[in-house]
Amino acid sequence: MIVVIKPNSNEEDIQRLIKMIETQGLNIHYSKGVDHTILGIVGDTTLADVAKIRSNRIVENVLRVQEPYKKANRLFHPDDTVIDIAGRKVGEGTITVIAGPCSVESEDQVVSIAKSIKESGGTFLRGGAFKPRSSPYAFQGLGYEGLDLLRIARKETGLPIVSELMSLEQLDAFEDVDIIQVGARNMQNFNLLKELGKIDKPILLKRGMSSTMQEFLMSAEYIMKEGNDKVILCERGIRTFETATRNTLDISCVPVLKQKSHLPIIIDPSHATGLSWTVEALTKAAIAAGADGVMIEVHNNPEEALCDGEQSITPEQFHKIMITVKKYAEFENKVM
Amino acid sequence: MIVVIKPNSNEEDIQRLIKMIETQGLNIHYSKGVDHTILGIVGDTTLADVAKIRSNRIVENVLRVQEPYKKANRLFHPDDTVIDIAGRKVGEGTITVIAGPCSVESEDQVVSIAKSIKESGGTFLRGGAFKPRSSPYAFQGLGYEGLDLLRIARKETGLPIVSELMSLEQLDAFEDVDIIQVGARNMQNFNLLKELGKIDKPILLKRGMSSTMQEFLMSAEYIMKEGNDKVILCERGIRTFETATRNTLDISCVPVLKQKSHLPIIIDPSHATGLSWTVEALTKAAIAAGADGVMIEVHNNPEEALCDGEQSITPEQFHKIMITVKKYAEFENKVM
Amino acid sequence: MIVVIKPNSNEEDIQRLIKMIETQGLNIHYSKGVDHTILGIVGDTTLADVAKIRSNRIVENVLRVQEPYKKANRLFHPDDTVIDIAGRKVGEGTITVIAGPCSVESEDQVVSIAKSIKESGGTFLRGGAFKPRSSPYAFQGLGYEGLDLLRIARKETGLPIVSELMSLEQLDAFEDVDIIQVGARNMQNFNLLKELGKIDKPILLKRGMSSTMQEFLMSAEYIMKEGNDKVILCERGIRTFETATRNTLDISCVPVLKQKSHLPIIIDPSHATGLSWTVEALTKAAIAAGADGVMIEVHNNPEEALCDGEQSITPEQFHKIMITVKKYAEFENKVM
């Protein structure tokens, strides 16, 4: 980390600042130039309180040379993280396809969708039991019963299950859920992240709608710092001025997050655009860009879906997409 | 609500759609034009499942005529909501000034700041006990001890206190906190909102960094639907491409939210820009625009602040701002 | 177009509004409901003055059913536009690769890069002669001399050339340029667009950094309305809050623009992220998503580039990318 001191600062103030930084457990390399005095900070600067240094009256600017996350940082973990979940691998070298309805609605619905997904070659079943809806008057999910129906579908098909946990008091009920999803609106629910860091369970962390990639990785770091390093990143569209799509899929985050981190990255094209007829094109783009998989909303009857029907594809459309996904996977030398 | 049917849709499909909408408890006014068939939906459309209607194959578009919120809607509550908190009024006709440190650091710190605020004419004391920080390595607040120190400061000065609750398990400890703050990152933590709707305590709801005004009011609606109508809205900057300021203060939300809702609206200039030297100008702008008050970060020694020092003003600067605020309040015929 | 009238509007005002709309050459289908009165507007609503209708005191809302562009609209031109340029086709069924330096710097530079591009299978040579730079102190391009150097490179390699026109007085000098580029900052320079609509020359229209897809197509419409229908759309990244990349590549615009319009769409990954090491992944994503081609910045010595060196790839990297592009093209049943 580089601290640039304002011109004409007095030496006493500089020494006071140096002492303050040293009490943070860091060493200083002090360089006095003609115009600028620069402090090069040596040591583990993830722990440095940049805001405090920046608040100092004599500081012109602070430049982070190193990213503020460690456990999620590829610099310190050059090898890709590959997570083993119920016999499936998630991460570099494998294409993971998580599919299922936005929300679990009935046993018939979820079992029938699960069977189609299984037949088409999907690897995980997703389904919402607790639904974060912007309106309190909208369907809020079946709750604990929804989880039970997912378990039935898993039993029927063998597909491991993924579902979103909205609040800590639900944690016990997720004990046998294979992957716990943290939704975009909870990406910076730090209390939740800390608790999920204490369990031994893969976490699918969705990027907040207006979160930078650095904040996204810092949220992964919250989980990993507590000991759980099974974090799967999921990009699901960010918020921009564009209104033709519900959100804007930030496809660049695939190469950028792969360079900055060793964690697997999954793309959710369904929530990114909110338009079912774009899912095929974006699924292909995701895999071509190097993503480790996709998460797709599939509904047996999108028109009757209680949630996100406009972006859900049918099992038939899913089947067709899977044929292409398999070709792409082969093309990119990945297994499914 | 207006539903536009795609040209050449067949009558049977239209009738099926009408039935689906009617099962939502709504009435239909059916109008068949040369090109367009239009369904005018009559009744309480807050409860209508727009997404489901939009998913229907024969639907071209859906146009909401009425906002999706009711309890927060000025249409149904023309009079301004004024909340009485420990003898202070918050809402139309009054300028409320909430001030204090980003985080409570020590008894000396918070009591000394509280005294200055009291002397300068501030109406509430704010202070963070639980701090949502983007880095898990940053100072996370003093927690329950922080609340105790706020209580001491309240006792010393008589200023009612405002503090942020981050998670439901902290709720009991907030029983005697005068206003519970919901942070921007929790604006769509719906489980939290629902529980806060069940208590009888004023809630200061901060707008999410990338939330539209409609979503903001829907989050207020989540609280109000459960019975708690003491909601104070707080705009604290939204996320844009601009980097000269930490966020972009959306000043237009003052007249727009005042038109759409009857709830009080407070501006937080400190978090909006992250720059202490802009606080005075933006405080004046907020009051001139018609806000019911401001929330300002004040620290006795911003350089040593454990959090948000760069945006904190000193008690002396606060005192100077308060002199102007009082003049503006008088000018706008408001009391303080 | 649907016009929703405010409840309780008086009949006289409604009739006055109807007359106003009819003078715009449109017919009205008048439907009086219990709560809402609705005017269905029939006819060519691209010409309707929506803003004027919306300004009317009794109008609650206006809902466009039809897009405001005609010539760029797939609805009226179901077949894909394929443009023939110096024997190369641009559009559905073909992958076009436009490559070259950000700015033309010298004969040696541009000829050597052009030869590499030709050998690797690129189809067009790009090079900036007039450079829009945010700083007046930055290199502004070689100007007319730059165009001459591009002509030499074209002669040496046979590659047709693409270059950006910044201002109308340069138009004569572009007479034999094969494709005229309109830069992102000029996407809404309407006077320029109108003049380019009067010539018979392919126009590569770059999307403005903060333009919606609808505005993008309206700018294409400006050119097409004047008679020139050889418009190639180019997405080059939009502006968001993300700072890890220079802009955010809006990959969703490929399927969406393909659905809304019949015009070819090209992706520029270099300007989208500003990071050379992301170009390969995003090029693959673009083609997988269905784009008709890519535009890539290639420099023989990126470190010494006078412009955009950080995002330029070397001829060797380009060669490697082209091998993959060819495989993808084959995979997607497209020719190059």
Place this chain on the structure above:
Amino acid sequence: MIVVIKPNSNEEDIQRLIKMIETQGLNIHYSKGVDHTILGIVGDTTLADVAKIRSNRIVENVLRVQEPYKKANRLFHPDDTVIDIAGRKVGEGTITVIAGPCSVESEDQVVSIAKSIKESGGTFLRGGAFKPRSSPYAFQGLGYEGLDLLRIARKETGLPIVSELMSLEQLDAFEDVDIIQVGARNMQNFNLLKELGKIDKPILLKRGMSSTMQEFLMSAEYIMKEGNDKVILCERGIRTFETATRNTLDISCVPVLKQKSHLPIIIDPSHATGLSWTVEALTKAAIAAGADGVMIEVHNNPEEALCDGEQSITPEQFHKIMITVKKYAEFENKVM
């Protein structure tokens, strides 16, 4: 400017980089630390080619200490710029009110509006003759005739006139226009800016919808570099995800631009929100924040306006706003 060298870079490469920077006319202060080698660049770094330095393989990061603009920079021109236009002052100490219709429609219209503005105390008359419209089918303005009508209105009222120039070939016709406006869409039309830098006429430069404050000042710098230092900055709303307002008024730019630059800054509330009923609140906010004035759209019959009727206020509403503006001006010790 600080250049951070990547760890383990070899000395030869560093020396080569130093030479490259020195050929840009800059001096280097070389500081070799334990981990980082840092180059402090001394001299006029506005001319430094940062992108080129950043492209260098051994460069980790570049940190600008000084802003990239000089003539617009308050650092080098501590005194506020005050521009004298036809006997009116624009800049610190004065509140300027520019008002008038979005577009000039007829002699009657513009003269009658001008008279009202004059009577209410407005200082300049605005009116569009050439209109940048997103649709080629929308009214494009009266053109040269519109300028003539403005001249008539000026003669009748004595109000100096402001109008937008869209393209260089119109320049002659603007010879006696008192202030030439550069629209938001032309903020980075660099050829236009350069030519406007060569004339002796005040330029009202509108901020681009997605331009940062730094880019805004760089566009002012384009004009000033050529010799014309009569630049008035105008904020008119930036593009965000919010849809309740047409754009988001960035009120923070008032204190921030005042700190960074000595140029006058005017706020346009009408285009910022597109909603006439917000104009009063935002005008007050603008003046309270320290703006040097406002630009407001006024139309004698907003419902019949050919352009931007929804955001135009009536002369009566303008009159009422002016009463408040005068009080605020007095309150802030400014003249009108």
